[in-house]
Amino acid sequence: MSIEKSLRKRSQDKCELCAATESLRVMEVSPSDGSAEKSILLCATCEVQINGAELDANHWRCLNDSMWSQEAVVQVISYRMLHKLSVEYSWAQDLIDMMYLEDEIKAWADEGIEFIDPDLEPTKDCNGTALKDGDMVHLIKDLVVKGANFTAKRGTPVRNISLTSNPEHIEGRVNGTRIVLVAAYLKKSV
Known part of the structure; x- marks a missing residue:
């Protein structure tokens, strides 16, 4: 056939x-x-x-x-x-x-996906570990989420992150809300 x-x-x-x-x-x-x-x-x-x-x-x-x-x-x-x-x-x-x-x-x-533009500076967590799309990270400090009326607590896992065009930020879902997070306040999970 x-x-x-x-x-x-x-x-x-x-x-x-x-x-x-x-x-x-x-x-x-x-x-x-x-x-x-x-x-x-x-x-x-x-x-x-x-x-x-x-x-x-x-x-x-x-x-x-x-x-x-x-x-x-x-x-x-x-x-x-x-x-x-x-x-x-x-x-x-x-x-x-x-x-x-x-x-x-x-x-x-x-x-079949080009994840990272080679000209962009890599996004790194608080320890300098490079992050990539799909990684899991944890918050290293409590963060007040503006406009969502909640505080993301230290230790909260953020699964399946997405990199942004700004190497200092990532996007992820916390408490069911998709937000932008500062990479310096995150630690990559192993």
Whole structure:
């Protein structure tokens, strides 16, 4: 059976991301071995935007459903697209925070993402340890969170952090609220 026939059967003749039924195409997901497991059936709209066209954020609301697919390749593309969108849209970062990927699938998804601009100064915690997206940190002092009416207590864990363009700040979720934190008040968890 050809890859396209296999993918059409797997997806029930629908785009595996947005469920569109027209202009379906096969796209290999890097690193690819030419198999159906590393290929995805996409509509023209999804394919064009994945390959670098300007993103239509409303179109990508479909990832709220497709990120839960049982197919690893669909999870990988969903994660990569959410990561692209999270630069401008907080809803995309919220979906990433909810998403769970097996270690092997996350490593595959991360291969297609440029996490850190090599020209940027690295973000470091209070001990000078470099931080990266997805790390877990702990607060080293109580911090009053302006506008949220709570104090983040020393020792509070912050999981799955996101780096910002400012190497002195990170973004993370504390008490269910996504906030910007000063990296100097954080310690990387081992």
